[in-house]
Amino acid sequence: MSQKIDLNNTEIAFGYKSNAELKNSLFIFGLLQKPALVSLLTKVADWIIKYKIPLKFVLRKTVFKVFCAGENRQQAALTIKHLQEFKVNTVLDYVAEGDNSEESFENNLNTILTNIQFVSENAKNATVGVKLSGLEDVNFLKKFKQTNEGKTDEEKARLARFVERTDKICKAGSDKVVKIYIDAEEYSTQFIFDDVVEQMMEKYNKTNVIVYNTLQMYLKDRVDYLNKCIVDAKQKNFLLGMKLVRGAYVEKEREYAKRDGVPSPVFDTKEGTDTSYNKALTICLEEHQLIHTCLASHNQKSVELAIQLIEELKIENHYDKVFFSQLYGMSDNLTFNLANAGYNSSKYVPYGEVEKAIPYLMRRAEENSSIEGQVGREYELLLQEKKRRK
Numbered sequence: 001m002s003q004k005i006d007l008n009n010t011e012i013a014f015g016y017k018s019n020a021e022l023k024n025s026l027f028i029f030g031l032l033q034k035p036a037l038v039s040l041l042t043k044v045a046d047w048i049i050k051y052k053i054p055l056k057f058v059l060r061k062t063v064f065k066v067f068c069a070g071e072n073r074q075q076a077a078l079t080i081k082h083l084q085e086f087k088v089n090t091v092l093d094y095v096a097e098g099d100n101s102e103e104s105f106e107n108n109l110n111t112i113l114t115n116i117q118f119v120s121e122n123a124k125n126a127t128v129g130v131k132l133s134g135l136e137d138v139n140f141l142k143k144f145k146q147t148n149e150g151k152t153d154e155e156k157a158r159l160a161r162f163v164e165r166t167d168k169i170c171k172a173g174s175d176k177v178v179k180i181y182i183d184a185e186e187y188s189t190q191f192i193f194d195d196v197v198e199q200m201m202e203k204y205n206k207t208n209v210i211v212y213n214t215l216q217m218y219l220k221d222r223v224d225y226l227n228k229c230i231v232d233a234k235q236k237n238f239l240l241g242m243k244l245v246r247g248a249y250v251e252k253e254r255e256y257a258k259r260d261g262v263p264s265p266v267f268d269t270k271e272g273t274d275t276s277y278n279k280a281l282t283i284c285l286e287e288h289q290l291i292h293t294c295l296a297s298h299n300q301k302s303v304e305l306a307i308q309l310i311e312e313l314k315i316e317n318h319y320d321k322v323f324f325s326q327l328y329g330m331s332d333n334l335t336f337n338l339a340n341a342g343y344n345s346s347k348y349v350p351y352g353e354v355e356k357a358i359p360y361l362m363r364r365a366e367e368n369s370s371i372e373g374q375v376g377r378e379y380e381l382l383l384q385e386k387k388r389r390k
């Protein structure tokens with residue numbers, strides 16, 4: 001590993017946080033260390049949405065503040081600017097989960113198009129994150145494995161509208177030279193997402209990479225899928241954009257597989273996921289002329305492996321085909337120390353109305369409380385910084 005970078009330097013990691021913000025993060029990560037409390041809070045958050053209980057000010061001042069950049073673009077813009085001061089780029093992510101109407105799909109599309117325009121004018125090197133489930137009902141999409149598989153004329157037209165919305169986003173990204181990261185979601189939608197994103201990459205990634213797919217490396221089939229994409233891209237002469245994540249829906253995928261009586265698509269152990277993640281990372285970096293990679297992870301070992309490979313392959317730190325990214329509010333030690341050492345480093349910066357962000361916040365809370373060691377490490381680093389400031 002590089003001698004030049006200390007990924008646990010807390011002064012650099014939390015330099016962007018005021019004392020009050022540091023205190024709030026410590027409070028939240030302190031709560032997250034208690035899984036029973038997290039499970040209770042998750043239920044409470046569910047009730048807040050379901051029964052419209054007016055408690056959102058509590059969320060806004062606490063957990064929302066740690067993991068989200070604000071309720072609107074103007075508030076997010078302040079965060080983007082602040083991060084830029086520390087050489088950290090932004091992946092702007094409008095969080096709006098769960099609303100399934102044509103009107104809301106069109107609204108989401110327009111919000112994303114406005115975000116692309118906004119970052120092209122105000123935030124050099126910023127990227128826009130997109131959840132395709134915000135552009136069509138996932139229960140409808142789950143029925144298809146490919147876009148040309150629509151059964152009735154009505155279904156074909158609806159599928160075509162979904163592809164058209166995705167295309168509008170990718171075209172806007174291409175016109176404004178703003179990268180588009182398409183998130184991965186539940187496995188049942190992945191076939192159709194892969195098909196659409198491959199079409200977009202073939203169309204918009206001819207000379208530069210605009211469109212990125214996300215590979216959830218907890219899925220047993222993803223290394224083979226990555227190799228298939230490499231063959232296709234070479235044959236059809238386009239570039240690949242790959243965001244590598246481990247995957248956020250382990251429990252759900254296992255439940256679905258059990259319910260449907262099929263084998264789980266997810267590795268049975270964390271070790272299986274880690275091996276597959278590091279394998280994909282190695283393939284992507286070795287193929288860096290063809291693949292632009294975003295290493296989206298809080299796992300320090302994977303980040304260290306990437307740094308080592310970057311050195312071995314004699315790639316420059318600031319090489320514009322390799323990016324690191326962590327979620328806002330998490331693993332600041334990686335993001336800010338990487339940026340400080342000259343790597344392309346960014347934060348996923350979600351924003352949106354508190355109610356619409358609740359499923360996202362619940363995922364962060366559950367993920368943080370269930371992962372052995374992760375919250376403890378985050379909490380320890382925050383505590384270390386608090387002591388250092390004293």
Ligand SMILES: Cc1cc2nc3c(=O)[nH]c(=O)nc-3n(C[C@H](O)[C@H](O)[C@H](O)COP(=O)(O)OP(=O)(O)OC[C@H]3O[C@@H](n4cnc5c(N)ncnc54)[C@H](O)[C@@H]3O)c2cc1C
Nearest residue numbers: 183184245246247248269270273296297298299325326327
């Ligand atoms: C910038 C960014 C963008 C992201 N975008 C997406 C996205 O588009 N889609 C998405 O699904 N997630 C996304 N995530 C979340 C991501 O998938 C992980 O949930 C999260 O980052 C934790 O994984 P990790 O690599 O940081 O490391 P770690 O904390 O080391 O790993 C935790 C992960 O390992 C896996 N795991 C844990 N236990 C087991 C087990 N027993 N068996 C098998 N696997 C296990 C799970 O995937 C778990 O999330 C994103 C994360 C980041 C940082």
